[in-house]
Amino acid sequence: MVTGAEHSKPTVRASLTSGDGDTVATFECESPSGEWLANGDVSRKDQGLVISRLEVRPGARAAGGVTGGMVQKVPVGQILRHVRAELGPDAGPTTTLPDIELAQRIREGGRVSLDDELLRAVAHRYWLYTGPGQPPGAVKRLAADFNRPEETIRTWVARARREGWLGPSVKGRAGAEPGPKLRHEFEIGFR
Incomplete structure (x- = not known):
């Protein structure tokens, strides 16, 4: 599933994994400007979902190498929300539940x-x-x-x-x- 990107939001792609380890998904994320690309793993730990591996590299429109500013722009919260939505069977925009x-x-x-x-x-x-x-x-x-x-x-x-x-x-x-x-x-x- 792809979410994203008017001109202000990065595009996030996530793939769920079914391995035996803690890793539950892998992701790719691209800045809207093409300045940077990020990919990594999301794992389930005691405190919930965390990014357990993150790689950032310059995008096609980057002037040089990876900078601290690029790393700060990686939308960690958006990535985790995206993966959480992919993991749950009830991930739709439900605000109320049927009366049980x-x-x-x-x-x-x-x-x-x-x-x-x-x-x-x-x-x-x-x-x-x-x-x-x-x-x-x-x-x-x-x-x-x-x-x-x-x-x-x-x-x-x-x-x-x-x-x-x-x-x-x-x-x-x-x-x-x-x-x-x-x-x-x-x-x-x-x-």
Whole structure:
């Protein structure tokens, strides 16, 4: 898949890999001006997706070799968002999810058990709501989905992380990679 490039955004191409290692994708990225080209690998680490290998070389319109300015222009965040969108089966611009029986039951009130069914639903929705192209306010939308206070939702998201449904958080940034349990659900298909 190719995303890109009016005149201000670099073009990113990513190919998913199915190797046994941590590498989940390879990418190529080109500046709109043709000044530089970048390629590398994206891996899944404890903190989520990271660029584990990055090569930058002068493009066809470069005046000389690789400069610090060229390296700074490589859109690391855009590359990671692109790969994240490619990895997820629900990568479309979904902002709401169909009502499921669990969400209806929880909205009716009363205490609920933080079992795997609930943690899976919270993790999946949180992952979708913080995905590429989604507006801010994932916790607020989850609170509306489940008719619970935002603080309760934050507790549920934290518990989903601890239980392996979501990957670890990155300080100061909303969102998460799927944890091992959620990735397993993607592989076998949600039931």
